[in-house]
Amino acid sequence: MTRKQKRLAVIGGLGAVVALATTLILLALRDQIVFFYSPSEIQAKAVAVGVPIRLGGLVKEGSWIRDGETNDFVVTDGATELATRFQGILPDLFTEGQGVVVEGALTSAGTFAATNVLAKHDENYMPKEVVEALKANGEWQREAGG
Amino acid sequence: MAIELGHFALILAFAIATASAMLGLWAWRQGDRVGLMLRQGALLQFLLVAAAFAALIQAFVVSDFSLAIAWQHSHSAQPLLFKITSVWGNHEGSMVLWILILVGMGAAVAMFGSNLPRDLLALVLGAQSLLVAAFTGFTLFTSNPFARLSPVPFEGQELNPILQDVGLAVHPPLLYAGYVGFSVCFSFAIAALISGRIDAAWARWVRPWTLVSWVFLTLGIAMGSYWAYYELGWGGWWFWDPVENASFMPWLAATALLHSALVMEKRNALKIWTIFLAIITFSLSLLGTFMVRSGVLTSVHTFASDPTRGLVILALLAAFIGGAFALFAFRASALRAGGLFAPISREGALILNNLFLATATAAVLTGTLYPILLEALTGRTISVGAPFFTLTFGAIMAPLLIVLPFGPFLAWKRGDLIAVTQRLAGAAGATIFVTILVFALSGASVSLAPVGLLLGFWVGFGAIAELIDKAGFGRMSLGLSLRRLAGLPRTAFSTALAHFGVGVSVIGIVAATAWQAELVTTMQVGESREIGGYTVTLDDVSERQGENFGAETARFTVTTPGGGLRMLAPERRLYPASQTPTTEAAIETYGLSQLYLQLGESNPDGSHVIRAWFKPYVTLIWLGAVLMAGAGVLSLTDRRLRIGAPRPAARTAPAE
Numbered sequence: 001m002t003r004k005q006k007r008l009a010v011i012g013g014l015g016a017v018v019a020l021a022t023t024l025i026l027l028a029l030r031d032q033i034v035f036f037y038s039p040s041e042i043q044a045k046a047v048a049v050g051v052p053i054r055l056g057g058l059v060k061e062g063s064w065i066r067d068g069e070t071n072d073f074v075v076t077d078g079a080t081e082l083a084t085r086f087q088g089i090l091p092d093l094f095t096e097g098q099g100v101v102v103e104g105a106l107t108s109a110g111t112f113a114a115t116n117v118l119a120k121h122d123e124n125y126m127p128k129e130v131v132e133a134l135k136a137n138g139e140w141q142r143e144a145g146g
Numbered sequence: 147m148a149i150e151l152g153h154f155a156l157i158l159a160f161a162i163a164t165a166s167a168m169l170g171l172w173a174w175r176q177g178d179r180v181g182l183m184l185r186q187g188a189l190l191q192f193l194l195v196a197a198a199f200a201a202l203i204q205a206f207v208v209s210d211f212s213l214a215i216a217w218q219h220s221h222s223a224q225p226l227l228f229k230i231t232s233v234w235g236n237h238e239g240s241m242v243l244w245i246l247i248l249v250g251m252g253a254a255v256a257m258f259g260s261n262l263p264r265d266l267l268a269l270v271l272g273a274q275s276l277l278v279a280a281f282t283g284f285t286l287f288t289s290n291p292f293a294r295l296s297p298v299p300f301e302g303q304e305l306n307p308i309l310q311d312v313g314l315a316v317h318p319p320l321l322y323a324g325y326v327g328f329s330v331c332f333s334f335a336i337a338a339l340i341s342g343r344i345d346a347a348w349a350r351w352v353r354p355w356t357l358v359s360w361v362f363l364t365l366g367i368a369m370g371s372y373w374a375y376y377e378l379g380w381g382g383w384w385f386w387d388p389v390e391n392a393s394f395m396p397w398l399a400a401t402a403l404l405h406s407a408l409v410m411e412k413r414n415a416l417k418i419w420t421i422f423l424a425i426i427t428f429s430l431s432l433l434g435t436f437m438v439r440s441g442v443l444t445s446v447h448t449f450a451s452d453p454t455r456g457l458v459i460l461a462l463l464a465a466f467i468g469g470a471f472a473l474f475a476f477r478a479s480a481l482r483a484g485g486l487f488a489p490i491s492r493e494g495a496l497i498l499n500n501l502f503l504a505t506a507t508a509a510v511l512t513g514t515l516y517p518i519l520l521e522a523l524t525g526r527t528i529s530v531g532a533p534f535f536t537l538t539f540g541a542i543m544a545p546l547l548i549v550l551p552f553g554p555f556l557a558w559k560r561g562d563l564i565a566v567t568q569r570l571a572g573a574a575g576a577t578i579f580v581t582i583l584v585f586a587l588s589g590a591s592v593s594l595a596p597v598g599l600l601l602g603f604w605v606g607f608g609a610i611a612e613l614i615d616k617a618g619f620g621r622m623s624l625g626l627s628l629r630r631l632a633g634l635p636r637t638a639f640s641t642a643l644a645h646f647g648v649g650v651s652v653i654g655i656v657a658a659t660a661w662q663a664e665l666v667t668t669m670q671v672g673e674s675r676e677i678g679g680y681t682v683t684l685d686d687v688s689e690r691q692g693e694n695f696g697a698e699t700a701r702f703t704v705t706t707p708g709g710g711l712r713m714l715a716p717e718r719r720l721y722p723a724s725q726t727p728t729t730e731a732a733i734e735t736y737g738l739s740q741l742y743l744q745l746g747e748s749n750p751d752g753s754h755v756i757r758a759w760f761k762p763y764v765t766l767i768w769l770g771a772v773l774m775a776g777a778g779v780l781s782l783t784d785r786r787l788r789i790g791a792p793r794p795a796a797r798t799a800p801a802e
């Protein structure tokens with residue numbers, strides 16, 4: 001091989017790896033991203049059953065029922081409510097009336113099966129998505145969080 | 147009074163840094179007097195910032211709540227250690243720690259750099275001082291840690307209880323030392339671009355700084371991962387949280403930098419790329435420290451942010467990163483590029499390493515920034531979670547791990563792939579044998595676990611094979627081989643050890659993911675459950691009073707498969723000062739595996755929710771990282787790499 005051919009081979013090889021990686025990233029971005037919804041949006045956009053999504057809102061006062069490791073609670077954005085079930089130990093700062101982000105999917109019964117409840121790490125912190133969703137529904141009060 | 151002195155010290159450091167930056171960047175051709183002034187300036191900056199930091203620590207230790215950040219983030223009932231760590235458990239204080247390490251690095255360059263060419267030294271210290279000036283200015287003007295309160299509050303608001311842990315004493319300083327250490331590489335890169343002179347000696351001067359920072363960053367990330375694992379109580383050790391990604395990206399880039407600097411040192415090639423990597427690494431470090439403070443991203447690590455501060459941060463990042471790349475664009479063509487070489491060679495393998503690491507960095511960067519971008523463009527809120535990263539990162543790393551063992555075997559300039567493959571046959575055989583053995587013994591079949599284990603063992607055995615081959619075991623008498631082994635340069639051992647560490651971590655990740663057992667259950671006192679062959683019995687649940695918290699403690703007896711007995715006591719705590727509950731998991735290590743118990747809420751019938759994990763070989767994940775860091779330290783002690791060791795004869799003029 002001449003010097004020029006060699007150079008072309010190296011550049012071609014590098015290009016192939018980069019192209020492959022880019023394809024992979026784009027494919028993964030199409031399939032693996034998780035959309036965030038408020039209960040109202042879930043209702044309005046008819047989210048399919050079983051698709052992993054994130055649900056955000058407030059835990060409705062008086063809705064949290066615990067039976068052993070099973071936790072039932074209602075996530076609300078003021079306009080719409082969604083019954084949610086989570087098996088396991090909830091994060092320390094999970095309480096009624098607080099903002100919450102839940103990962104999981106809708107069930108055919110129209111409830112939400114949570115696989116993961118995201119912890120808030122201090123009492124002043126409200127997930128940004130939740131703030132946005134609450135603002136959209138006119139439920140946002142400044143003192144509810146920052 | 148001490149607080150005011152600290153404040154003045156920081157302002158003075160700001161002034162000296164500003165002057166040093168101007169002096170260094172404009173008068174770098176002027177010779178010895180400038181060099182001497184800059185070196186003294188660097189030492190002064192360090193002493194002044196250290197004084198400012200000491201003033202903060204003193205205020206926290208004596209619980210002086212007239213200091214606003216002490217009032218916000220400390221409490222008189224906190225144990226002494228947590229009073230001290232509270233200093234950097236907040237935005238303002240952590241900025242001072244960050245700057246302290248920055249000036250520390252500058253002072254170290256000034257101390258050890260006496261044999262650097264004086265124009266290069268002046269430029270490096272000038273660039274370093276510019277960083278100090280910018281970030282000290284940012285701290286003083288937008289997030290002053292010395293702000294006072296009047297009237298003085300009676301009691302503080304307490305450090306977030308999740309942060310009240312030894313982890314906070316270790317993790318941020320290590321991580322910052324890593325991040326900030328790369329500022330030296332950055333300054334060296336800027337110096338090379340401005341002076342237009344770059345050669346193999348440059349790579350040798352930069353390498354120790356890259357290594358030191360890389361060691362700190364490796365340990366910092368590993369420590370952070372372990373801290374999250376035991377403190378957050380989710381049993382996970384990596385969440386692909388934006389901030390974790392932010393610390394991981396500079397690590398990937400720095401690993402690439404370590405390898406490309408090697409090519410530059412040995413073959414005088416890849417110069418422009420190495421400069422580029424040095425800039426990228428520190429840019430990613432800056433992104434890591436500040437992205438979360440700008441309020442653009444929310445995550446576990448978010449400090450309370452205010453919008454003006456966020457804008458200033460983004461402007462600073464844009465100025466430094468953009469400025470460096472503009473300089474790079476203008477000046478890179480002035481640097482003489484190195485020659486070409488055969489694709490099958492040591493340098494070819496190192497380029498492949500760089501290609502994969504750079505691509506992996508880009509993938510992580512894409513996943514981290516994509517949600518911000520999409521939200522800005524379409525208003526749609528999404529999250530890019532673990533599945534994205536596992537898929538892309540895994541797919542990019544797998545080929546890298548396959549070719550990794552070949553690299554150290556290949557000769558510089560022109561390698562012989564067939565001969566190398568023959569020499570690696572033993573390692574390949576051992577890999578396949580051990581992997582089959584593991585699956586025969588465990589009987590488990592998880593989709594990708596065999597592939598992962600094969601890769602891990604392959605990298606591990608490959609590293610051992612490299613040492614065996616270099617020492618010539620099997621080709622000559624045992625005594626001679628042993629003597630040859632002892633005579634190998636330390637860098638040979640550090641290469642093998644670092645690669646072995648990679649293999650160990652991979653095995654740990656695969657094993658802990660594939661064979662983990664998880665159990666969520668309710669238990670009455672006296673009941674037993676079984677997990678992973680261990681029997682867990684709940685003996686009793688009692689209340690206890692800690693220094694600044696109340697706790698509900700469960701006591702478990704664990705019977706190991708071998709019949710041994712252990713006591714575990716997970717807790718639920720309530721910190722009354724901030725009304726914050728926390729969960730303290732109890733973790734017991736058996737060999738390399740861990741049993742992880744977490745106590746949940748109690749039920750009306752007196753039973754308790756318990757979550758338990760058995761994580762086989764999970765400690766290998768962090769052990770691998772420690773091995774890698776150890777390899778870095780070992781490499782630093784190599785005679786040829788000691789700071790200042792290479793003295794090109796033409797430029798030995800001492801700095802004064």
